[in-house]
Structure formats: structure tokens, C-alpha cells
Amino acid sequence: MxxxxxxxxxxxxxxxxxxxxxxxxxxxxxxxxxxxxxxxxxxxxxxxxxxxxxxxxxxxxxxxxxxxxxxxxxxxxxxxxxxxxxxxxxxxxxxxxxxxxxxxxxxxxxxxxxxxxxxxxxxxxxxxGYQWTFSPAIQELKADVLKGCFGRAEKLLTRVAWPRSSAYYQRNNWAGKIHNAQGRPVYDSPVNNATAHYLHNMLFILGEELHLSASPLSMTAECYRANEIENYDTACCKIETDIGADIYFYTTHATETVDGPIFRYIFENAEIHFSHGKDIVAHFEDGSQKTYGSPDGERMHKLRICIDRCSNTSTQDDICGVEAASAHTRCVNAFQKVPVQTIEKSFLEQTTRGANDTLTYLPQMESLMHEAYEREQLFSALDLAWTGKPTHIEFDTI
The missing domain is CATH 3.40.50.720 (NAD(P)-binding Rossmann-like Domain)
Known part of the structure; x- marks a missing residue:
């Protein structure tokens, strides 16, 4: 019936x-x-x-x-x-x-x-609702990680540069804010909003069970502000996790062009690569490859899974429950302990996107992110005039 x-x-x-x-x-x-x-x-x-x-x-x-x-x-x-x-x-x-x-x-x-x-x-x-986590591509990839198909995880890196203009920050009363108008915490930033998926996904992939994420132990991070907002619009970090693999994350809204998400997950016996619009591909040391498909293909697969669970047509346990999602929140809370460094206007440029809408950006930001990503370093290591010192945080102190 x-x-x-x-x-x-x-x-x-x-x-x-x-x-x-x-x-x-x-x-x-x-x-x-x-x-x-x-x-x-x-x-x-x-x-x-x-x-x-x-x-x-x-x-x-x-x-x-x-x-x-x-x-x-x-x-x-x-x-x-x-x-x-x-x-x-x-x-x-x-x-x-x-x-x-x-x-x-x-x-x-x-x-x-x-x-x-x-x-x-x-x-x-x-x-x-982290839709990447629910996607068949990520679920199959994580299953292979847990099977030991790639050997020990060594480091995971992701970069994503998505332009956001003044209209983005004016669309509501909490965009770019630490607290909303009622004083409730929102910690709005690229890390906690637009590009949150991609930091979360690295934590999730490293989780030692299918429904878990890795736990962060420490973080070294930098936060910058190009726009006239309360919180930050650009960040990078290195996170040490409880399984011994490091996470590197680079994100910005202060960019003129779209770049990413792009990731490189490095394991003992393979490297796993993804670029937006393409498939996830594992490249093994012996020259073989395995293609997982794109995690972007089914944005609302998460809703379908929940429907099936409610209709008793699925015995599926949580895919992205509290246990999987909380590690990302711990990282977001740690980022809020990092001083936000305002980038001097002399380093910035602006372009008009429409009526009362202006994009503020760092020239060549996407190429700088690419360099930091390839060198596995934070922005401050690139000897750029607008960068400041990184902040190190141990997670038992937040």
C-alpha cells in the first residue's frame, strides 16, 4: 500500500x-x-x-x-x-x-x-542541510576513506573566492554582523555562511565514522575585512585535527571574479581533486583513477532523504546530524577569537555592479589565494603589504 x-x-x-x-x-x-x-x-x-x-x-x-x-x-x-x-x-x-x-x-x-x-x-x-554531505558523490568518497582505500589522511585543502557586493551586505539586518539587531549571535562570515559547506566537508571527510566529523584540536588563522562590515569577509586557516591530518581553508568575498570551490585532499596513497563544475576524481599512486561524480548535482537530495525517513521507507541513520555539524561550529567560534584586520583602502578597488551596488575587492585576490593554496601557507607568509600576523588558538580554550 x-x-x-x-x-x-x-x-x-x-x-x-x-x-x-x-x-x-x-x-x-x-x-x-x-x-x-x-x-x-x-x-x-x-x-x-x-x-x-x-x-x-x-x-x-x-x-x-x-x-x-x-x-x-x-x-x-x-x-x-x-x-x-x-x-x-x-x-x-x-x-x-x-x-x-x-x-x-x-x-x-x-x-x-x-x-x-x-x-x-x-x-x-x-x-x-549541508547538501554536499548528503550527495551520493561525497557519501561514496567518505565510504572509501573509511575502508582505507587511500591510506592515511595527510592534509586537506580547499579554496573558494566568491564576490559579494554591497547589496549582499544590505539585504538584511545581520549580514556581515557578529550579532543581529536583537543581540543574538550570528557570526555571519564566509566561513559561517556562503562557503561554510567547504570547511565542513573537510571535517566530515576526516570523521572516523560515517555520521561523524573530525574534531579540531588547534587552529592558526587570519581574518581580514575589505568591506565596511562588522565581521570579516576574508579568512584563511590551518586546523590540526584529532586524526593527525591538517586542514587548510582559504575563503573570500573581496574578489572580482569567481574561483572555486577547488579542493585537493592528500592521502598516503592517493590525491583527490575537485573543481567546481567537474567531478571528484581520486588519483592513485599506481596511476589508476576513480571518479565519484559531482557533489553539486542534487542540491535537495537532503530533503528527499528526510522525506523517506519520515515515510518509513528508509532506515537511514543521521547523515549530517549534530555530531557531524558541530565541528564546523567549533571552528566558527574559534574564528571569532581571531582579531579582524581591516585592509587599508589604498590596497582596494571598487566597481559598480548596479544602482547603489558596489563591489569592493583586492586586485588579483584569486591568484593570491591560489598561491597560498599551492604553497600550503597562510596569507601572511606571502609577504603581502596588507596582511598581518596569524593567531593561534587551542580548542580547549574556546
Whole structure:
């Protein structure tokens, strides 16, 4: 007998919520999902609102409003700002609802601990939406890592340069901020938002079980600010992990052109390479190769997996639960201990992207990131005039 479709509550229909709505429409056509309600304090500002309001959906201004007048829901997808992830996830879990919460899991490790407690007490699942982690390509790659196909992990490196103009920082009241207008921590930065996937993925690949990430032991990092924001828009780091492999991560929004994500994972018997738009390929010492496909192919595979879990058509354990996602948050919290060095305007250039929209960038930033990445060094080691000293942090001190 065909099971009933999974009943979904979508929290946040603007911004990234658009991609959820596209996926929801596809899954509804397959008969496996039904969107029954939305939560958004200002739904009329979302581009999909005109179509959504034609449907027979329950509308709520907040999660609290939903809980005061609930309908049957199997799964809640949280696509709200970072500062709401903990409170909304905990409330929904305690109401007996499974949760798929967008990345990052939360702003602070204290919030992560509260979410773990709520999940454990509820008996429901809490998945965090790092879509690379859910992709078949990454799942197969990690399975091979755990089988020992590549030998011992030595070092993992990733670089990603994504331009973000002034419109990006003006789109809400918390972009580029440490705290939002209500004083809640958001720690918004490329590390915790746009390029969070790629630091998380290195931690996840090194985890000693399929549902775990490696634990960071220490970090040496640099944070820079080209834009007139509170937090940083450029960072690099070297992280020592509990399994003995080092992680190098380079990220910036202060760039004129798009570059990456690009990674090189170095193991005892193989190197694994990926460039955006291509497949992950393992190159073995004996000259053989194995291709895993692209981790970018199925953005909403995470939602499909959660639907299957709710419909009892899957016995899958957590793929990216609290245990996998929390290592990234620990790194984000460590970054917040690193002094942000403001780059002097004389080193920067600007270009107009549109009406009241300006891109501020470091010339040749992508080539500088490439050099640091290839040399396995932080920006300060390149003897650049705008760099400062790195900061070293031991994780038992954060």
C-alpha cells in the first residue's frame, strides 16, 4: 500500500527558501510530499508568495504561532536566519516533529548543545542541510576513506573566492554582523555562511565514522575585512585535527571574479581533486583513477532523504546530524577569537555592479589565494603589504 505523503512545514520562504519551494513542487508531483503550512513574518516580500498564497496552506507569522494552533506535520524545514536555528529547532523537536535545519547548525557551541539535548529527548531526527554531505558523490568518497582505500589522511585543502557586493551586505539586518539587531549571535562570515559547506566537508571527510566529523584540536588563522562590515569577509586557516591530518581553508568575498570551490585532499596513497563544475576524481599512486561524480548535482537530495525517513521507507541513520555539524561550529567560534584586520583602502578597488551596488575587492585576490593554496601557507607568509600576523588558538580554550 502506498504511504501517505510526508506533511511538510516550511519555515522561511524568502532567500534560500526559493530552492526549497522548487524542490517541494517536484516532490509533490511524485506524490511523496505535501506542503501544508508556512512560517514567515513577511511572506509577501518573498518572490514565490504570489503562487503560494493561491494554495490552501496554513500561514503563521512565527513558530510559536504554529505551536499555539498546530496542524499535523511530519517534517519541518527551517530556512530562517542563523540566530533562529536553535530556538526553532528545539521547539519543533519538542513538539514531536522531525527537523531539517539549514546550515550552519547554529552560531554557538552552546546552542548546538541545546539542540542535541532537544533531539535526544524528542526521539525525532535533526538533520543539518549541508547538501554536499548528503550527495551520493561525497557519501561514496567518505565510504572509501573509511575502508582505507587511500591510506592515511595527510592534509586537506580547499579554496573558494566568491564576490559579494554591497547589496549582499544590505539585504538584511545581520549580514556581515557578529550579532543581529536583537543581540543574538550570528557570526555571519564566509566561513559561517556562503562557503561554510567547504570547511565542513573537510571535517566530515576526516570523521572516523560515517555520521561523524573530525574534531579540531588547534587552529592558526587570519581574518581580514575589505568591506565596511562588522565581521570579516576574508579568512584563511590551518586546523590540526584529532586524526593527525591538517586542514587548510582559504575563503573570500573581496574578489572580482569567481574561483572555486577547488579542493585537493592528500592521502598516503592517493590525491583527490575537485573543481567546481567537474567531478571528484581520486588519483592513485599506481596511476589508476576513480571518479565519484559531482557533489553539486542534487542540491535537495537532503530533503528527499528526510522525506523517506519520515515515510518509513528508509532506515537511514543521521547523515549530517549534530555530531557531524558541530565541528564546523567549533571552528566558527574559534574564528571569532581571531582579531579582524581591516585592509587599508589604498590596497582596494571598487566597481559598480548596479544602482547603489558596489563591489569592493583586492586586485588579483584569486591568484593570491591560489598561491597560498599551492604553497600550503597562510596569507601572511606571502609577504603581502596588507596582511598581518596569524593567531593561534587551542580548542580547549574556546
Amino acid at each position: 502506498k504511504s501517505e505523503p510526508c506533511q511538510l512545514l516550511l519555515i522561511g520562504i524568502g532567500g534560500y527558501g526559493h530552492y526549497y519551494i522548487e524542490a517541494i513542487q517536484s516532490f509533490e508531483k511524485q506524490g511523496i510530499l505535501k506542503l501544508v503550512g508556512i512560517v514567515d513574518p513577511a511572506p509577501e516580500s518573498a518572490p514565490d508568495w504570489a503562487e503560494l498564497k493561491k494554495r490552501n496552506l496554513r500561514e503563521y507569522a512565527s513558530v510559536e504561532a504554529f505551536l499555539n494552533d498546530p496542524i499535523r506535520v511530519d517534517l519541518a524545514a527551517i530556512v530562517s536566519p542563523i540566530s533562529f536555528h536553535m530556538s526553532q529547532s528545539c521547539a519543533l523537536l519538542r513538539a514531536g516533529i522531525n527537523v531539517l535545519c539549514e546550515k550552519p547548525i547554529a552560531a554557538t557551541i552552546e546552542e548546538v548543545a541545546a539542540m542535541k539535548c532537544a533531539r535526544d529527548e524528542s526521539g525525532k531526527f535533526l538533520e543539518i
